[in-house]
Amino acid sequence: MKKWFAAVLLAALVLTGCGPKQPEAHEAQLFAMDTLMSLRIWGDEVLVTQTEDTLRSLEALLSATSEDSDIARLNRDGTAELQPQTADLLQQALDCATRTGGAFDPTVYPLVCLWGFPSGKYHVPTEAELTGALAHTGPQHLQLNGAVAALDAGCSVDLGGIAKGYAAERCAHQLEETGAQAAMLSLGGNVQTVDSKPDGTAWQVGIADPNDPSSAIAVVRFTGSKALVTSGDYQRYFEQDGVRYHHILDPQTGRPVQNGLRSVTILADSGTLADGLSTALFVMGLERATEFWRASSDFEAVFITEDGMIYATEGAAPLLTDCTFTELKR
Template sequence: MKRMLIFPLLLGLLALTGCNSDRTHASEESFFAMDTVMQFTVYGDDALLKDAQDVIADIEDKASVTNPDSELYAINRDGSGVLTGRAAELMEDTLSLCQRTDGALDLSIYPIVRAWGFTTGNYQVPEESTITDLLSHVDYNQVQYDVTTGIVTLPAGMEIDLGSTGKGFAGQQVAALLREKGVTSALLNLGGNVQTIGTKPDGSLWEIAIRDPKENVPMMVVSVNDQAVVTSGGYERYFEQDGQTYWHIMDPTTGHPADSGLRSVSIIGDDGLTCDGLSTSLFVMGLEKAAELWAQSDDFEAVFVTDTGEVYITEGLADHFALTEDYSDTPVNLIRR
């Protein structure tokens, strides 16, 4: 295995700029889906927005963990069932990502997340005995999935959730549909999970802001073309109790919020589902293990912000990354293979 090399990197500033839409018509829509507000800007016919929302609805109807009418809900309730269409594809790809990350991403963590109140809003610190009991049912390797028939079988006491990859998958599915319909420029914001199609109408790159996980303001910008940008961080969903902060990203080995020394992880790549799942799992891994996985891969780049405010980026972003003006003095470290 190659040793990770980290170097200080000096960066200039890149301003956030708008799009020049003179050449094409910008169709825009905001709507609520997958428990978040989504904002789509598609340069093309207005009717395409309904097509995009239909894709989102199809995935949510089948793969929602809380909708009693969904295929996934029935599987968790009955211990077995069938996933069809896009939900089946989502299941297959999510399981592959669980294996790739050696369980840092585990779709069977759902009961743990629920015990902490992150699916219900009834936040609490569970009893350690409760966590221990629930952890005995966390192991993606025990999920039986037949890719031919779509049949899923779970051991007693296990429940699964595809939310860790769902929005990324939805973004790439919408993008694929829009490309088929001739769209060459679009910005799809699925609640902070961003999927781009092509470039801006004027040919320039999309500039996607990444927030300071402590101050919740733009800290840096990455410039992308036809890629996804997904960020996971402890600042997104959390609660405080007895002076302690607890966030929603759970470590499957402990049943507690991940404590890896990272405050946020952003993944940039061609595949939205991969970016979505890796943003969570690399947050769980911590900087060193995350950098090792990146060094073994060729399908994503990453930005890491540590608990102490340090910024690390992988070398493929060196020419596509800049700090915002307010953070121009922040040291940035470059991770090389």
């Protein structure tokens, strides 16, 4: 759930800089999956329309709040035969839950609703309410057999923590297959690139300053097809009685994560992986997340802490500019 300002910030960074005149890029903006999306595609103009159509169709399948979606039917009926894309993403979400030891959990929707984030009717739960909701969360409550999914009674699924990454990745593959020269898709805090910029310069993606999200605290510069996804406590929150409550919930406690992190940015080849891990590593906290990265080989990360410190894994460090940071080594 990344707010519109992230898309605006990222688009602004991409469009800055000098250099040779580029071939014409076609641009569009749309609001889908609860965020403002910006598309910039080099190639036939029809590719923009096709990408928009794909994003709309995936939203219709994956939204937990649209009553005709696959996910809404599963949550309502307890079982559903899913479209191939939904089943594919649900399996990847379960795989991410297993890999991260439950730090990413696609079944936290009862908790998300309890806090009022989908409706905007915010509520700080009592301990009894949290205990009741936690009894209906956990990947063990979700079964997937091919295209048929089933949920235990009282449980529900929300793919909001991974769906935009999946959508961006599918659109990128579609653009590659249909002849796009290059593209940058900015779906809120999710960025997906296709190939390198036609003028040969690097892609430039800003990481939002948690204290001033309309500006960048650092810039990541890279070439080629990559996904860069940020999860932060500033993206969606409410305040009550002087206390700030953000939307990234710890699946173990049911409460907003409080571990000293403000944001986690993941750089990976897969948008789906980057999206899921950005949430999971935020939940883990810096120390555990760093150990998780050291045991992995398919992503890099940038962490921003409450005291304004920036930590970059050794694969991300050479790409990070316009900031001071500490490099994390294997």
